[in-house]
Amino acid sequence: MTTEDKDKPQLLLVDDDEIFCSVLKPALEKRNFQVTVAHDVVSGIERAEKTVPEYAVIDLRIGYDSGLEMVKKLMSLDCNTQIVILTGFASIATAVEAIKLGAVHYLTKPANADEIVAALYKNEGDSSVSINDHPLSVKRLEWEHLQKVLMQHDGNISAAARALNMHRRTLQRKLEKKPVKE
Known part of the structure; x- marks a missing residue:
């Protein structure tokens, strides 16, 4: 590591998509x-404990694990870490929880490096964000409700399925689908 590298801020990138990481890094x-990459929560935590990052970009769904656990751990190590959550499975429930846990921003994939860096440095909300005039579709409402119930049960699919009076496999299939836009 050169002296120049030591002056660069530490960034931890945790995403199970190795190809995405090989492009984003x-x-x-x-x-x-100065970017450190991990492809699962356990190795992400190990890297963060070794060198606490100033910045982190965390995938919401890392294999079968939740990136929200990674946010919680990073905040316990250093509450000043600037964290951006990236996801292809955005929902209101997970966005709210990510921000409550300490993330500064929540971006949907695909997001480019410039958008991610802008989000890392964005510390204030934007009151000029436009409000959608169209209500959410029934399919999107269902997706949001499933996410909310899943969050209420700490990501436990079996407990969420019982609460929804739904078979566990049915809930898993619904959760594996990408959410509709509206």
Whole structure:
């Protein structure tokens, strides 16, 4: 590690998509970060405990684990860590929980390196964000409700399925589908 690298802020990237990480890591390094990559929550926590990052980009769904656990752990190590959650499975429930746990931003995939860096440095809300005039579709409402119940049961699919009076496999299939936009 050069002296120049030591001056760069530490960024932890945790995502189970190795190809995505292999593209994002050099893009973030070009934007003056020293990037450490992990592909699962356990190795992400190990890397964070070794060197607490100033910044982190965490996937919401890391294999079968929740990136929200990673946010919680990072905040316990250093409450000043700037964390952005990235997800292809966005929901209101997970966005709210991510922010409550300490993330500064929540981005949906695909997001490019410039959007991620802007989110890492964004510390205030934007009151000029437009409000959608159209109500959510029934399919989107169902997705949001499933996510909310799942969050209420700490990500336990069996407990959430019981609460929804639904078979566990049915709930798993519904959760594996990507949410509809509206």
